[in-house]
Amino acid sequence: MRIFFTINLILIFSQVVLSQSQISGLVYDADNYSSIFGAHLRNINTNTQSISTKEGKFKIEASIGDTLIISHISYQSKLVVVKQLSFQNIELDEEVTQLDEIKVYNLPNDEFAFKRKILKTEVKTDEKFIPFGVTPAKPMGEIPKQFEKESGLEFGADEDFNPSFTLPLSYFRKRFDKKYQSKMEYYELKATSDDRIIIDKKYNKELIHKLTxxxxxxxxxxxxxxxxxxxxxxxxxxxxxTLLIINSFKEYKLEKFKD
Known part of the structure; x- marks a missing residue:
C-alpha cells in the first residue's frame, strides 16, 4: 500500500513538473550574431510571455510542441515550434525599411520661431499614419476614391415616398471615358497585387507545415x-x-479520428 502511494506521488509530481516546464535560450542578430535586447517572446499555447535581457537571454514556460512567436521592432517576427527543452538559440533577421522620400528643412533661427512653426503645423488625422520605426502591417495598395468602380448612384425617397436618385458627376466618365476606365483598371490591379503579396506572406503552406x-x-x-x-x-x-491554425488543427484531428 505504501509503495502504491509513493508511485502515485511520483507520477503526480512528474506531471506538475512537465506542465510547468521552462526553457531558456538566446536571441541574436542573424547577420552579426550580436545579442538582441528587448525581444518579445509569446507562447501561443499557454499565452505566457517573456522579454530578452541585455545579453539576449530569456526564460519562458513551454512544453514540447508549443509554438513561440518572437518579435522585435527592428527585426522580422519569427515562429518557433519547441521540439526539445534544451537551450534554444534563436536568430532574427533585421527588418529593412525603405524610405520613399526624405525632405530636409532649415531649422528656425530661435526657439520662438520654432514654437510658431510647430503651432502652425496641421494635425495628421489619417488613420493609416505609421509611427517612425514601426513596420506597417501591409502596403498601402489602395484605390483612389475617384477611381473606384462603384457607380455612386444613390436611391432614396422624398417625404411623400416618391422615389428619387442621386447621379454623381463622375458617373458618365466611369461609363464612357476609356482613358478613365484604364486608370480604374490599373488601380484595381495594383491594389489586388499588393493584397496578394501580404496574403501569401501571412498564410502559406510553409507556415502550416511548420505548425502541424x-x-x-x-x-x-x-x-x-x-x-x-x-x-x-x-x-x-x-x-x-497562428492561433487559429493551431486550434483548427486540433479540431481537424478529432474529426479525422472519428472518421
Missing part, C-alpha cells in the same frame, strides 16, 4: 478544411492566424 508537420495531400486537405478568406487574412495579425 503535415505534408502533401494531408497538408492540402487541412488547408481546404481551414478555407480562410482573404479579408480575414489581411485584417488578422500573425498571432491571430
Amino acid at each position: 508537420a503535415l505534408e502533401g495531400e494531408d497538408l492540402m486537405d487541412f488547408m481546404s478544411y481551414l478555407n480562410l478568406n482573404n479579408k480575414y487574412i489581411l485584417e488578422a495579425s500573425d498571432y491571430e492566424i
Whole structure:
C-alpha cells in the first residue's frame, strides 16, 4: 500500500513538473550574431510571455510542441515550434525599411520661431499614419476614391415616398471615358497585387507545415478544411492566424479520428 502511494506521488509530481516546464535560450542578430535586447517572446499555447535581457537571454514556460512567436521592432517576427527543452538559440533577421522620400528643412533661427512653426503645423488625422520605426502591417495598395468602380448612384425617397436618385458627376466618365476606365483598371490591379503579396506572406503552406508537420495531400486537405478568406487574412495579425491554425488543427484531428 505504501509503495502504491509513493508511485502515485511520483507520477503526480512528474506531471506538475512537465506542465510547468521552462526553457531558456538566446536571441541574436542573424547577420552579426550580436545579442538582441528587448525581444518579445509569446507562447501561443499557454499565452505566457517573456522579454530578452541585455545579453539576449530569456526564460519562458513551454512544453514540447508549443509554438513561440518572437518579435522585435527592428527585426522580422519569427515562429518557433519547441521540439526539445534544451537551450534554444534563436536568430532574427533585421527588418529593412525603405524610405520613399526624405525632405530636409532649415531649422528656425530661435526657439520662438520654432514654437510658431510647430503651432502652425496641421494635425495628421489619417488613420493609416505609421509611427517612425514601426513596420506597417501591409502596403498601402489602395484605390483612389475617384477611381473606384462603384457607380455612386444613390436611391432614396422624398417625404411623400416618391422615389428619387442621386447621379454623381463622375458617373458618365466611369461609363464612357476609356482613358478613365484604364486608370480604374490599373488601380484595381495594383491594389489586388499588393493584397496578394501580404496574403501569401501571412498564410502559406510553409507556415502550416511548420505548425502541424503535415505534408502533401494531408497538408492540402487541412488547408481546404481551414478555407480562410482573404479579408480575414489581411485584417488578422500573425498571432491571430497562428492561433487559429493551431486550434483548427486540433479540431481537424478529432474529426479525422472519428472518421
